[in-house]
Structures are given as C-alpha cells and as structure tokens.
Amino acid sequence: MLAWLKSPASETQVTHGQRLWLYVFAIITMILLVTPTLIVIPMSFSDSQYLEFPPEEWSLRWYRHYFGSSEWMNATATSLKAAVLTMLVATPVGVVAAYGLHASQIKFVRMAFVLLITPMMIPVVLVAIGAFYAYVKLSLLYTITGLVLAHTMLALPLVLIVTGSALKGYDMNQELAARSLGAPRWVAFVTVTLPQIRFAVVTSALLSFLTSFDEVVVAMFVSGGDNPTLTRNMFNALRDQIDPTIASISTIMIVVTSLLMVVAQVFGRGKSGG
Numbered sequence: 001m002l003a004w005l006k007s008p009a010s011e012t013q014v015t016h017g018q019r020l021w022l023y024v025f026a027i028i029t030m031i032l033l034v035t036p037t038l039i040v041i042p043m044s045f046s047d048s049q050y051l052e053f054p055p056e057e058w059s060l061r062w063y064r065h066y067f068g069s070s071e072w073m074n075a076t077a078t079s080l081k082a083a084v085l086t087m088l089v090a091t092p093v094g095v096v097a098a099y100g101l102h103a104s105q106i107k108f109v110r111m112a113f114v115l116l117i118t119p120m121m122i123p124v125v126l127v128a129i130g131a132f133y134a135y136v137k138l139s140l141l142y143t144i145t146g147l148v149l150a151h152t153m154l155a156l157p158l159v160l161i162v163t164g165s166a167l168k169g170y171d172m173n174q175e176l177a178a179r180s181l182g183a184p185r186w187v188a189f190v191t192v193t194l195p196q197i198r199f200a201v202v203t204s205a206l207l208s209f210l211t212s213f214d215e216v217v218v219a220m221f222v223s224g225g226d227n228p229t230l231t232r233n234m235f236n237a238l239r240d241q242i243d244p245t246i247a248s249i250s251t252i253m254i255v256v257t258s259l260l261m262v263v264a265q266v267f268g269r270g271k272s273g274g
Contacts, residue, residue, distance in 0.1 A: 050242055051242055078230070079231065090152045097160060099189065103172065124154070146222050151211060167200075215231060219231055
C-alpha cells in the first residue's frame with residue numbers, strides 16, 4: 001500500500017499519495033450520485049401502491065403497467081422519435097459548425113462561438129417560454145417538428161464544445177496534405193479529419209440523444225396533445241399522484257443510458273482526436 005502511494009500517478013512526478021485527497025473526493029461524489037439510483041431500482045420492483053423502500057413484496061407489477069399502458073407507450077415513442085431526430089439534426093450541424101469555427105480565420109470567431117452556445121447559458125425556462133410564444137405564431141406547438149427544433153437548440157452547444165475540443169487536439173496539417181494532393185475539402189474532412197475525431201462525434205451524438213430524451217422543462221411548454229414526451233408525463237404523474245410506474249420507467253432509462261454509454265465507448269475506441 002505504501003509503495004502504491006509513493007508510485008507516480010502519471011508521467012509527472014505527482015504520486016498517488018499526493019492525489020489521495022482527489023481520490024477520496026471522487027469516491028464521495030460517486031457515492032452521492034449512485035445512491036439515488038440504488039434506491040430507485042429496488043423501488044421499481046415493489047408491489048406496493050406507493051413508492052416504497054425497501055419493498056416489502058417484490059413484483060413486476062409496475063413494469064407490466066408501463067408496457068401495457070397506451071398512454072405511457074405513446075409518450076415513450078414520442079420521446080424516442082424526438083431524441084433520434086434531434087441527434088440526427090444536432091450532430092452534423094454542430095460538427096460542421098465546430099469545424100468551420102476551428103478552421104476559420106475571421107476575427108469574430110470567438111463571438112460566433114459564444115452566440116452559438118448561448119442556449120446553454122440562458123435558463124432553460126426562458127428558452128421554453130420563448131419557444132412557446134414562437135410556436136404559437138408558427139403553428140408548431142405540440143408537434144414533433146417543434147420539439148425537435150427546441151431540443152436541437154439545447155443540444156447544439158454540447159456538440160460544439162465536445163467536437164471543438166477534439167479539433168483543438170487534431171493536427172490540421174494532415175487534412176491540408178490531403179487537399180494538396182487534390183482531394184476536395186469535404187472529401188479530406190470526411191476521409192482524414194472525421195475518422196480521427198470520431199469518438200467526439202459519437203459522444204456528441206449520444207449527448208444530443210440524451211439531451212432530448214431526458215429534457216422536461218421545454219417539453220412541458222411545447223409538447224402535449226397527441227405528442228406528449230415521456231418526461232412530461234412523468235412530471236405530471238409526480239405532480240398529480242405518486243405513481244410507482246415512474247420508478248420502473250426511471251430504471252429502464254438508467255439501463256438505456258448505460259447501454260448507450262457502452263456503445264459510445266465501443267464505437268469510439270481506437271485512435272481519435274477526442
């Protein structure tokens with residue numbers, strides 16, 4: 001143990017012992033983050049009419065209720081559809097924007113970047129109110145199109161930041177070499193640059209999907225009617241009654257999110273700029 005504490009923690013001379021406080025802090029943070037999950041998952045298998053921990057009787061009752069409810073299934077389909085479309089829109093737009101800002105030589109690049117990540121700096125409720133009033137005028141309220149546009153606006157800053165960070169660690173001379181040999185710029189980007197920042201792109205796509213799938217504030221304003229989202233229905237269920245179905249849905253969402261993270265790691269494995 002003493003030998004491990006004295007051994008280098010990285011390529012520098014910093015030892016594990018000097019980083020011990022950081023390890024303790026990380027463990028405490030992980031415990032605080034994981035504990036709610038460890039409580040929600042057992043609650044989802046309770047047979048009680050109310051949220052109960054620990055469960056007195058174990059059952060799949062609330063999972064059957066979730067999968068057997070047309071209301072919950074419709075909301076789930078809406079959320080999945082919106083999340084996939086948000087990912088397909090936000091990821092390429094954000095990647096191209098990040099690349100354009102990185103390769104641009106104009107003076108106001110920094111200002112353009114700040115403007116593009118503005119949705120991240122503004123309180124989400126203000127974004128939701130603005131989208132609501134705009135959609136009333138544009139007849140986009142309670143539509144999948146309106147929901148995807150709003151969620152894309154929230155996801156774009158994440159794509160810009162993740163992809164932009166990857167591009168900062170990428171040597172643009174490799175792309176310039178391909179272009180000097182006759183490759184068009186878009187071909188050089190797709191064949192040379194994109195494969196080396198693929199982990200950042202996959203991560204951006206995952207974050208875009210999760211941003212849409214987990215978002216509730218904007219959904220409360222712009223979704224509803226025939227297109228309510230899953231998180232909107234969950235919020236309403238918590239407000240109107242303590243429905244244990246929410247625990248089963250939360251457990252499923254935890255599993256789906258974990259699987260997506262594993263997929264992102266697998267597809268992003270190997271040499272990349274991220």
